[in-house]
Amino acid sequence: MSFNDQELINSARRTIxxxxxxxxALQPRIDQSFVEACRLMLSCEGHVVVTGMGKSGHIGKKIAxxxxxxxxxxHFVHPGEASHGDLGMITKDDVALALSNSGETxxxxxxxxxxxxxxxPLISITGNPNSTLAxxxxxxxxxxxxxxxxxxxLAPTSSTTAxxxxxxxxxxxxxxxxxxxxxxxxxSHPGGSLGRRLLLHVNDIMHKxxxxxxxxxxDFVSTALLEMTDKKLGMTAVINQQSHLIxxxxxxxxxxxxxxxxxxxxxxxxxxxxxxxxxxxPNKLAVExxxxxxxxxxxxxxxxxxxxxxxxxxxxxxxxxxLS
Numbered sequence: 001m002s003f004n005d006q007e008l009i010n011s012a013r014r015t016i017x018x019x020x021x022x023x024x025a026l027q028p029r030i031d032q033s034f035v036e037a038c039r040l041m042l043s044c045e046g047h048v049v050v051t052g053m054g055k056s057g058h059i060g061k062k063i064a065x066x067x068x069x070x071x072x073x074x075h076f077v078h079p080g081e082a083s084h085g086d087l088g089m090i091t092k093d094d095v096a097l098a099l100s101n102s103g104e105t106x107x108x109x110x111x112x113x114x115x116x117x118x119x120x121p122l123i124s125i126t127g128n129p130n131s132t133l134a135x136x137x138x139x140x141x142x143x144x145x146x147x148x149x150x151x152x153x154l155a156p157t158s159s160t161t162a163x164x165x166x167x168x169x170x171x172x173x174x175x176x177x178x179x180x181x182x183x184x185x186x187x188s189h190p191g192g193s194l195g196r197r198l199l200l201h202v203n204d205i206m207h208k209x210x211x212x213x214x215x216x217x218x219d220f221v222s223t224a225l226l227e228m229t230d231k232k233l234g235m236t237a238v239i240n241q242q243s244h245l246i247x248x249x250x251x252x253x254x255x256x257x258x259x260x261x262x263x264x265x266x267x268x269x270x271x272x273x274x275x276x277x278x279x280x281x282p283n284k285l286a287v288e289x290x291x292x293x294x295x296x297x298x299x300x301x302x303x304x305x306x307x308x309x310x311x312x313x314x315x316x317x318x319x320x321x322x323l324s
Contacts, residue, residue, distance in 0.1 A: 015149040015157070022145040022158040023165055029142045030169065037123045037139035038173050041072055044121075046093030048074040051082065053107050055156040056099040056163065063097070063167030070171050071180040079107040087114055097123045097167075101143075101159045103131020112136055125163050141166050202289050203282040205321050206303050206311030207233065214239055214309060217246060217270040221257065224249050224269045233314050235300040238273045245309045246270075248277035248302055279304045282311055290318050 003011070041048055048067055052060035060076055067074035077089050079098075090096070096115050100108050103126035112133070115122055124137040127144040134140040143166045149157035213231035215224045217240050227236045228249075235250040249269055257264070257272045279302045280289050289301050293315060303311030 018147065018149040019158050019161045022162050025145070026143065026162060026166060026169075033139050034141060034170070034173075037141060037170060038177065040095050040121045040123060040139060041067075041170070041174055042177060044072075044093070044095040046073070046091050046095070048072055048097055049090050049094045049120075050074060050076045050097045050099070051079045051108060051111070052099035053079055053105050055160050056101060056105070059160050059163045059167065060097070060099045062164060063099075063171070066168060066171045067174070070175040071178045072171065072174050079105070079111055082111050083107070087111065090115070090118070090120065092118050092120065095121045095123065097125070098133060098137075099125045099163055100131070100133050101127040101156065101163070103128040103133040105133070108133060125166050127159050127162075141170075200286040200321060201282070202280055202284050202286050202303055202311070202313065205286055205317050206282065206313045207231070207317075208311050212309065212312045213237060215249075215269055216241070217268070217273075219269050221249075221254075221262070221264040221267045221269055221272060225254070225264065233300060233312055235312075235314070236269075237277075237302050237309050237312060238269055239309060243309070244307050245277075245279065245302060245304055247273035247275045248300070249273045250298075250300060277302060281305065286318070286321060289313060293318070 048064070050060040050064040050067075051057075057076075057078065064074045064076040075089070077086050082090075098108050098112075103124070109132055112122070116136075121139075122137045123139045123141065124133045125141045125143050126134045128134060129140060129142045129144065134142075143159070143162040145158040145162050147153065148155065148159060211231065213227045213233050213236035215227050215236050215238055217238055224236050224238075228234065228251075235248055237245055238247040238249060240246050247270070249272065253272055253274055257267070262272060278292055278296055278298060280292060282303050282305060293299065293301055300312065300314040302309060303313065
């Protein structure tokens with residue numbers, strides 16, 4: 001049996017529409033039970049322990065990860081393993097979130113008496129609000145669907161999507177209730193692009209001390225060229241006798257000087273430098289330095305503190321830091 005192109009497209013569109021309808025049906029079920037689930041998690045002094053078998057377990061792992069990255073400490077415990085020792089990962093300070101489409105999954109039901117004995121609040125996401133799991137829950141969340149997108153009604157599709165979205169709804173409600181910020185998110189994602197942008201400061205990546213290319217205003221251009229070659233940043237800072245920054249000399253300044261046939265051995269750097277130049281404070285975010293470079297179309301930037309030269313960086317430093 002083979003499908004033509006249009007049949008494949010029609011199948012995909014039916015799947016999307018079926019799952020879209022299932023998600024729309026969740027809206028009126030965001031009720032007081034949802035509020036109670038959020039209140040239990042907000043008051044939790046331990047972790048939100050998520051559990052589920054099979055496809056529900058896969059969705060549970062994603063929900064646990066989303067909760068953990070948005071300000072609600074959470075981890076996943078496999079219900080089968082829980083009966084063989086992993087219940088020790090759950091404490092009386094925790095809140096349990098159990099997923100089961102049928103609400104009758106044996107491995108999940110087996111651990112419920114232990115949770116109750118420990119006095120752990122139980123939240124559930126099920127596809128059957130009259131199931132054992134739902135009725136035993138302190139805050140049952142109804143993620144039931146009329147039908148699966150699978151035409152055989154066998155592969156979990158609409159049901160798993162609905163459970164995932166219900167979990168996302170909880171996570172985002174908690175995020176907003178906690179006042180969770182971009183900076184908070186970055187702290188749990190230091191290796192990601194957002195983390196680098198919100199946590200990395202100029203002081204973390206700038207060249208410091210002897211690595212800063214610098215000459216005095218009375219030095220000849222030839223001296224500046226040697227300094228630039230040695231430090232390999234494509235520029236050098238120019239300071240006065242009080243060690244205050246007064247300018248910058250770059251590859252661009254060198255090209256313009258050569259176009260004017262200026263003698264590099266007799267001209268002082270003060271006469272050909274760019275006065276002032278763009279600078280940034282060491283406590284600024286590195287991404288702010290990148291923005292200055294991009295806006296002004298420059299490849300290097302000097303770092304100053306009260307007009308005292310404390311560092312230097314160029315576009316290559318940004319690339320190495322993963323900020324480009």
